Structure formats: structure tokens, C-alpha cells
Amino acid sequence: MRKTNKDIIVTGFALFAMFFGAGNLIFPPFLGLITGTSWQTAFSGFVLADVGISLLAILAVAKCNGQVNKVFSRSGEKFGLILTCAIMICIGPLLAIPRTAATTFEMGVQPLVGGFSSILFSIIFFGMTILLTIKPSKVVDIIGSYLTPALLVALLLLIGMGIVNPLGEIAPPVIEGVFSEGIFQGYQTLDALGAVSLSAVIIASIAAKGYTKQEEKVKLTFKAGIVAGVGLIIVYGGLAYLGATVSTMFDSNVSQAGLIVSITEMLLGYPGKVVLAIIVMLACLTTSIGLTSAFASYFASFSKGKVKYETIVIGVCVFSTIISNFGVSTIIQFSAPILSLVYPPTIALIVLTLFSKSIKNNNVFRFSAYAALFISLLNVIVSFGDKVPFIKTLPLSFLDKLPLASVGFNWVVPALIAAAIGFVVKTRNSEYKGESDEESA
Numbered sequence: 001m002r003k004t005n006k007d008i009i010v011t012g013f014a015l016f017a018m019f020f021g022a023g024n025l026i027f028p029p030f031l032g033l034i035t036g037t038s039w040q041t042a043f044s045g046f047v048l049a050d051v052g053i054s055l056l057a058i059l060a061v062a063k064c065n066g067q068v069n070k071v072f073s074r075s076g077e078k079f080g081l082i083l084t085c086a087i088m089i090c091i092g093p094l095l096a097i098p099r100t101a102a103t104t105f106e107m108g109v110q111p112l113v114g115g116f117s118s119i120l121f122s123i124i125f126f127g128m129t130i131l132l133t134i135k136p137s138k139v140v141d142i143i144g145s146y147l148t149p150a151l152l153v154a155l156l157l158l159i160g161m162g163i164v165n166p167l168g169e170i171a172p173p174v175i176e177g178v179f180s181e182g183i184f185q186g187y188q189t190l191d192a193l194g195a196v197s198l199s200a201v202i203i204a205s206i207a208a209k210g211y212t213k214q215e216e217k218v219k220l221t222f223k224a225g226i227v228a229g230v231g232l233i234i235v236y237g238g239l240a241y242l243g244a245t246v247s248t249m250f251d252s253n254v255s256q257a258g259l260i261v262s263i264t265e266m267l268l269g270y271p272g273k274v275v276l277a278i279i280v281m282l283a284c285l286t287t288s289i290g291l292t293s294a295f296a297s298y299f300a301s302f303s304k305g306k307v308k309y310e311t312i313v314i315g316v317c318v319f320s321t322i323i324s325n326f327g328v329s330t331i332i333q334f335s336a337p338i339l340s341l342v343y344p345p346t347i348a349l350i351v352l353t354l355f356s357k358s359i360k361n362n363n364v365f366r367f368s369a370y371a372a373l374f375i376s377l378l379n380v381i382v383s384f385g386d387k388v389p390f391i392k393t394l395p396l397s398f399l400d401k402l403p404l405a406s407v408g409f410n411w412v413v414p415a416l417i418a419a420a421i422g423f424v425v426k427t428r429n430s431e432y433k434g435e436s437d438e439e440s441a
Helices: 002-019 022-063 068-075 077-094 096-109 118-133 136-164 178-188 191-208 214-244 256-268 270-302 309-324 328-353 363-383 389-393 397-401 412-424 435-440
Strands: none
Touching: 002 022, 002 136, 002 191, 002 214, 002 270, 022 068, 022 096, 022 178, 022 191, 022 214, 022 256, 022 270, 022 328, 068 077, 068 191, 068 328, 068 363, 077 096, 077 191, 077 270, 077 309, 077 328, 077 363, 096 118, 096 256, 096 270, 096 309, 096 328, 118 270, 118 309, 136 214, 136 256, 136 270, 178 191, 178 328, 191 214, 191 270, 191 328, 214 256, 256 270, 256 328, 270 309, 328 363, 328 412, 363 397, 363 412
């Protein structure tokens, strides 16, 4: 029992550190800043979109024995493959991994060493990522046993100082729809997508520790997810509160990375910059390690060993080095429409996977995923209305009238209706025949 509890804690710490990266550090304070006295409401939306969906994803992948493809396979072979690859690329070298280095440079290095080359730093950062990722069996233990405790101590020191000595009065919110804003910011962390791939790394680590029974691996993985979730909620709440306490000092145009730098300097002075540099480096490096390992493991398996894990790790780090030099703000702006498109069908399939054995018609998965994707595509088109004038002439105003539109979930009811239709529609290969059917899908 002692060994099991230790394994759960170490694995949970590792999962926390893999999740807690660039976005997790910069989005909660900014959310607190713009929502002010309503920061708790915004925070609840943030937790729902981040921790809540991540835990569901962890459980879904665990039920599929760490095989990410199985979470999406019943939506159709091609659709499932495209969605899985899109998720991997988003949490990999296109968005999440480069953002870890960009955030570390802007928040940890620039404030301490002005004029330091961002290109040189990104080379050093991803060189360290390669060294710590090249042996996948050691990834979880390195992060969970050593790096996470140091990260938590530094974070709790910063938050504790902000609670004991609040920086200022909390102003009213400067935006409407604070709950939906919390959901949007929660999406931006990429944790719910990352959970899909990181769970596979965690399950592989649990299996390497001697836990071979499926039920045992599911239970330990979910418990580790709970440990990580509790840690994330505590830290998110503290960071959102810190942002709220400076809501009378900064406006919504402040740089998200610059905001947490300013908060830390006001709380701890120049030593605060050093503390923040340590926090950022640990948070972003652990996330970079976890995501690089997950991405490389998936595509090495996908290639059936034709492309080696080590080769993919190096390729990811080289590509991420280039993208990271575009800066945090550019990467965030670029990621918003992509995430708005990918998240809804992913969430729909994650939830349905939890009830997979009870759903005998594959069309439930297919129709629901297609409906979620269709509505999210329309939402993305509408979001470009200010840049592309003719979009405003399209008959898309009904999107704002759909149920749950005010909280950013206008795709949910269409997805549920589509799932119900799929339940009664029988087509060729729509019957679910259990594990063998799932593997062949």
C-alpha cells in the first residue's frame, strides 16, 4: 500500500508539472485582472475547461489502455486519425511546446538579463529538453520526484506573499460574460488536449512500475489525475487572486507575460524576478519534456518503428526552436481559432468514450463529433468578422441564440441532438462489436 500511494503521488506530481506550463502561469492572473470582483466566477469556468475536461480525458485514455487512437476511432477511421494528429500537432511543435520556451524567455530571462539573444536561449532550452526526454522511461520519475516539488515551493511562496500582503483593491470586471471568458482562457492552456497524450505517457510509466492489470492502471492513473487536479486548482486560484488584486493598477491591454512579472516584482522586489525565473523555467521545462515525450511516443508508434523516438524528439525540438522565436503573443493569437475548432469534437468524443461499452451504435460518436465540429467551424468563421467584412453578411446570428451560447458551449446541444439521431440511424459498419471492432475501426 505504501508503494502504491508513493507511486500515485509521484505520478500525480509529474502530471501536475506536465500540465503546468506556459499558459497555466500567464492566463489565471490576466483572468483575475479583467474579471476583478467576479474573479471566482471566471475561475470556476477556467477550472471546468481546464481541470474538469482534463480529468475526463485522463479517464477516457486510461479506459482505452493508453491507446489514444481508441478514444477517437469510433468516429470513423479517417476522422479519428485527422483529429488525433491535429491534437498532437497543437500540443506539440506547432503551439504548446514552442510557447514553453517563448514564455520562459519573456518572463524569466529578459527581466534578469536584458539583451540576451532569444535564439540562443531557445537553443539552450530545447537542448535541455532533448537531454531529459531522450529516455522516455525516466521522464515521469525525473519530473515527479525532483522538478515538481521545487516548482510547487516557488509557486506557493509567491502566492502566499500575495495573500498575506494584498497589492491593492479589487475593481469591478471590465468585461461581460466572465464565466465564458474563464472557459476560453481555460481552453488556451491546452491542458485538455495535452491530457489525451500525456495520459499515455503516465500509463506507460505506471505499467513499468509493475501495475499490469487494466483495472489497476485505470484506478492509479485517475488517482494521479486527482492529485494533479487538486494542485492545479490551488495554484490557479492563487494566481487568479493575485491578478484581481492589481485590477486597479493595469488595464486589459497589459501583456499577459508582463503582468505576472510586474506582480512578482511588486511582491518580492528584485529577488522576485529571480523567484519568477525559477518558477517559469521549472514549469515550462517540465511541460516541454512531457509534451515532447508524448508527441514522439505517439508518432514513433504510428510509424510502426520506422521513425525512431529519438529522431522525433530531436525534430520536434528543432522545429519548436524556430517557432518559439515568434513570441508568446503571436503564438497565442495564432492558436485561438485552431483550438476553437479542435476542442468541441474532442470533448464530445472524450465524454462518449467514458460510456463506450454501453453505446452499441458507432453513429452516435460520428454524428456527435461532426455536429460539434460544424458548429465550432461556424464559430471560428464568425470570429473573423472584423477582419473579413463579408462574413458579417452571412446568416450566422443563430449561433448566439443556441443554448449555452452565453457560456461558450453553443455546440453542446447540437452535438447531443446529433448523438440521439446517430443512436437510431443504422448504417454499414455502424454496429459496435466490442474490443475487436474498436481495434479495426
